[in-house]
Amino acid sequence: MNLYEKTTNKTSIYEGKIIDLEVHDVELPNGETSSREIVLHNGAVAVCALTPDNKIVLVEQFRKPLDDTMLEIPAGKLEIGEEREEAAMRELEEETGYKAKSLQLITDMYGSPGFTNEKISIYLATELLPGETHLDEDEFIEIHELSINEAQEKLANNEINDAKTIIAIQYLLLNYNHSK
Known part of the structure; x- marks a missing residue:
């Protein structure tokens, strides 16, 4: 079965500093039509930093869409034309x-x-x-260094619920000695 949705028209709704929003009119695989609201983003990088003593470096920061703080691996958006590895190194240091x-x-x-x-x-x-x-002027962060076991415990207690961070911690649990 062909699942492709052909765009027949697109309308730009918003062009922002981080995202753009478009509405696409689409033709569905069954011939019917629908519309899709699409957020366009240049992409991002995230860094699971592991210290020599097997501590994962996490940052805690306020996330306005959630109106709460989140414990996450360092991350940030790609600048236009920036290579992903370069952005990862930049974000980690910043x-x-x-x-x-x-x-x-x-x-x-x-x-x-x-x-x-x-x-x-x-x-x-x-x-x-x-x-x-080297934080941005509107960026406020608290750094945490947790053992992989401590991070696993925070996952189990739903204290870490950011998807990229969950993936990173699961990766460490599968691939690193975390008895420290």
């Missing part, structure tokens, strides 16, 4: 002060493909060197 000698792609993911094209590349950063943070 938010945590750490620089990584080693960076490895864990996965690319789409958090909500029903309405946005945002692709997030999640990297594992190891061989960390301490440095200084």
